[in-house]
Amino acid sequence: MKSPSPLLVFSLSAAVATAVLTAVTHAADPAPSPLAAAQKATTPQQALDRLVAGNTRFTTGATTKRDFGAEVRNSAPGQYPIASFVACLDSRTSPDYIFDLGVGQAFVARVAGNFVNEDILGSLEFAHKAAGAKLIVVFGHSACGAVKGACDDVKLGNLTAALAKIRPAVAAVKDDGTPRNSKNSAFVEHVAAANVRLAVQQIREKSPVLREMLDAGQIGLIGGMYDLNTGKVTFYPDTAVNVKAPAQ
């Protein structure tokens, strides 16, 4: 078989080199999004500080006046949120409102009783490992219906399985001789707090991907509680990883 002429070999090599060069040039071609650069430059602590400031604006009636149309247009090419949330389904606890965030600024996983499971951990892994968010916030809220349901061991359709995921938090609250049911509001609040701490712990234990990022200081993690009466989120210092909870 006749070997290809030296000229043909050269032409093919040049074509390949050109194609590679073109690909490299084009990859670097579109200017990096300012949103991407801002996300990359944000530390976990800065992300928490921004959330705390946003919650203060929320509780003081000083929320940002937003042009949602502009936010939709600006975020359409790509999303670069600084934080992710695990929050309750409760209609009064939307992280976007509570922390005064706009379109494309938060990944939010919501489920009645703000627990984590495989699907939520997978979603958090996407938010942080694939999409670059810097801080995970798990927060419960006062007078949570799901927590009350777990306290009373309510059985109802698919809710039974969901509430079973909160039961370990019920068991974690020490018996102080007072009733261990939803009529005891102090008990309900203790279970809600234990439930947040459990989720924070499980994020570390059950997600090697997130644990590695936490251990490397690439992301932060913190738990807290939202007060339905005041709109304020109180963060738990003992749950904080790579961030410092605000003095409150």
Ligand SMILES: [Zn+2]
């Ligand atoms: Zn709730």
